[in-house]
Amino acid sequence: MKKNGFYLLTGCTALVLLGILWYSVEVHRPLYIEIAFIIAIAVIYLLRRMVEDLIEDERSIKITEQAAVRTFQVFWVVFAAFSIGAVMELFYVPQVFIARIPPTPPPESTMLVILPPRLMGYIQLALLCLMIFLYVGFRIYYARKYGEWETDEE
Amino acid sequence: MRNKIKVYRAMHDLTQEDLAKAIGVTRQTILAIEKGKYIPSLDLAFRIARYFRVNVEEIFLYDEEPRPPLAG
Numbered sequence: 001m002k003k004n005g006f007y008l009l010t011g012c013t014a015l016v017l018l019g020i021l022w023y024s025v026e027v028h029r030p031l032y033i034e035i036a037f038i039i040a041i042a043v044i045y046l047l048r049r050m051v052e053d054l055i056e057d058e059r060s061i062k063i064t065e066q067a068a069v070r071t072f073q074v075f076w077v078v079f080a081a082f083s084i085g086a087v088m089e090l091f092y093v094p095q096v097f098i099a100r101i102p103p104t105p106p107p108e109s110t111m112l113v114i115l116p117p118r119l120m121g122y123i124q125l126a127l128l129c130l131m132i133f134l135y136v137g138f139r140i141y142y143a144r145k146y147g148e149w150e151t152d153e154e
Numbered sequence: 155m156r157n158k159i160k161v162y163r164a165m166h167d168l169t170q171e172d173l174a175k176a177i178g179v180t181r182q183t184i185l186a187i188e189k190g191k192y193i194p195s196l197d198l199a200f201r202i203a204r205y206f207r208v209n210v211e212e213i214f215l216y217d218e219e220p221r222p223p224l225a226g
Contacts (some may be wrong), residue, residue, distance in 0.1 A: 147182065148182060
């Protein structure tokens with residue numbers, strides 16, 4: 001398979017994924033897009049192995065590795081910070097569970113909704129975007145560092 | 155690390171593309187090595203040297219940085 005064919009099929013896969021995401025939202029079944037995403041990534045990896053005119057040498061592998069490592073180094077700190085915040089909520093005992101003497105109904109303000117699913121969704125979206133931007137940014141940085149766009153007299 | 159790949163290419167009348175194809179890397183990698191932007195692995199350095207039928211030290215020159223004297 002040629003490189004262009006691979007890019008075309010990858011684009012088609014992304015479009016199919018977008019359609020499944022839409023359907024998944026409509027019927028409110030996150031499992032559909034989750035399974036579809038895993039299958040799509042597996043398909044893309046398989047297709048990539050079938051590309052014949054894609055030369056991947058040690059320099060391009062090093063650029064990919066360095067970008068991935070740096071992305072991980074930054075991302076895990078941010079991810080851990082968010083996660084620690086969420087885990088903290090597990091240990092928090094709302095006032096409603098503390099015995100009151102004499103027994104009185106808890107005030108409305110203590111009926112907290114901790115990390116509602118919609119907020120978690122926004123946080124996950126922000127993390128996902130952060131990961132993509134970090135990877136692309138680091139990839140550009142290392143590609144420049146290792147002479148990806150250097151020009152010569154030839 | 156300096157190298158004489160450009161000189162050896164000129165001696166053998168090779169383009170970067172020719173050399174890249176011969177040793178199985180991209181032209182950008184040869185260019186990056188020539189400009190000192192990328193230091194090749196030992197494996198690639200040997201492949202380049204073998205291709206020109208010379209020793210690695212004849213193509214790749216290691217500039218040793220002056221080290222501070224040992225204390226004591």
